[in-house]
Amino acid sequence: MVESNEKRIAIIGAGISGLASVKECLDNKLIPICFEQNSFIGGHWKTEEKNEYNQDFYSAIYKNLITNTSKEMTAYSDFPMLAEWPTFLDCPLVEKYIEMYAKKFNLLSHIKLNTKVINVSILDDKRWKIKYITQDQNNKNDKNNITQNEEKEEIFDYVMVCNGHHHHPQFPKFKGMDNFKGEQIHSRFYNDPEDFKNKRVLIVGNGSSGLDIAVQLSSVASQIYLSLRSGRLPLIIPHYINGKPLDHTSRFRTYAIPAKIRKKLMEKAILNTFGSLPTYLENLDIFINKATTCINTGIIECIGSGSVILKPNVQELKSKGKNNQVEFVDESILEDIDVIIYATGYKLDFPFLDKSIVTGGDEIEQEYGEKYGENLVWLYKRIFPVNYSNIAFLGLLYKAGSFFPLSEMQARYVVNQIKGFVNPLPPPYEMDESIHQFYKKISKTYRNPESQTLRAYPLLYLDELSKEIGCYPYPWEIIKKFGFIFYWKFIVFGIATPHQYRLLGRNSWNGAKETVIICNNSNNKYSVFWKLLFLIVLLYLIFNI
């Protein structure tokens, strides 16, 4: 039954972050109204065929993409994927999963499709006014054939912004770009490798998109070149390490093994997987501390076989008659380049909102703006603006593992905040200090901190938020409820799946225990040595404290 004091929550976007937000609001007796500009839910994971007319509507995800996160980790915490599905999924399966989730939890009736939010502004009484417009796409394949209806407004107590951050291409600025006669596209609009058959292609950017597209094109294009701005590849991590999906990590591995040893084990495992590295790959900075990481299994073979050739950063683009040349910072020149694909990432964009809400205002922009540019985000826990108490941003994370449990945990935390079930957020000066510390950390850790402002370490981030909410798998609570063997086998040494966060606390789920066990069926293989060693250390700690 609806109570009159229930809060109305505006949710912008019905991708995986928006859907989790709708569900969490419903579970906690809030009134969610979700605005989705498309005629479908699922955001990026809608895999309807892209074509030249509809590509703006659809995702940055391309044909034949396989998730780089395993199905056990790419699930919402109370809705596991089907056991018979493969470990790494193609887009149609992810899309199916999202539809099943929306159906199971009756989310659709809370979503206004074909409804674009055009303005969000704060009122004197601190509530938010959402201005939106409904649009009818008369022909689903033609983005220009739209009827815009009348603008409308509604007032909300709280706004959850879930509009995604992989939509607005970020292009580099190279000399000669405007006059270059070869084709230039952003990876956002890449879809089918067949479009590049027998072409000489330069890919700029060595993130997941750049490497993945290089591998996809290697069997069809006549030659692929991959330009690396830093001159180095990131730390390449294969999909499987020692026979296990790379993200099947445990709390034991994350917390009990010192970072240095963990890193050494990882390096050894990567080398075991890829074999020894050829000497001409000297710039593969696999052992350099400040490397960023990238999951890819095929790129090493492509580089080894010469189908992908590494180049440094681009200096200038030139077209001389029919010859489209690219010059690099080492003065080398490539001739006859047919296509350049800029896999150079995405810009944050909140066209409906005062930008300073996200960037922290003048003072912060002056301090950090020059270095971090468009990537500057001043949000506490990468969710909350310091000076606004009733708006939250979800899904603004980068290289943090699977988005599904992360967005969902953020939604749980925000909803718990709205309901007052958890400690209130700290005062603004403490939030500011925490964000300053975060920026200090990324600038110390990465050689390209300006690309890391949304960085989070998945398990640490999930654990941090879950402790606030009370759904963290606390040892004593788990042992009391499920027994020591369960704790030992599945919480300490088992895969730290999202379902562990539904074992305890408010909104726990009866199916969580069984799901945690099923997810570990094939993959709980720590040796007796490690288990014994850990037991000894644990006993030592218990009896010495």
Ligand SMILES: Cc1cc2nc3c(=O)[nH]c(=O)nc-3n(C[C@H](O)[C@H](O)[C@H](O)COP(=O)(O)OP(=O)(O)OC[C@H]3O[C@@H](n4cnc5c(N)ncnc54)[C@H](O)[C@@H]3O)c2cc1C
């Ligand atoms: C190439 C690629 C591969 C990826 N692979 C993986 C992977 O393997 N595993 C993984 O976990 N993640 C992966 N990701 C990350 C992916 O972005 C997330 O999985 C997820 O889709 C993010 O969900 P979201 O809801 O935050 O954003 P989105 O999926 O972008 O959804 C945002 C929604 O908001 C709507 N919207 C935007 N503005 C408005 C407005 N003004 N009014 C109304 N609606 C609006 C959009 O139409 C969209 O539906 C990948 C991303 C890319 C680009």
Ligand SMILES: NC(=O)c1ccc[n+]([C@@H]2O[C@H](COP(=O)([O-])OP(=O)(O)OC[C@H]3O[C@@H](n4cnc5c(N)ncnc54)[C@H](OP(=O)(O)O)[C@@H]3O)[C@@H](O)[C@H]2O)c1
């Ligand atoms: N499931 C999959 O297999 C898959 C596939 C693709 C993408 N994704 C996901 O999608 C998201 C986006 O990935 P993405 O690869 O598109 O973007 P990204 O991770 O932001 O990577 C962008 C790359 O472009 C480079 N770059 C940026 N500006 C440049 C410039 N001016 N000149 C030259 N190079 C420049 C960056 O270099 P620096 O490293 O020097 O900053 C970086 O290597 C990520 O979350 C990723 O995990 C997943």
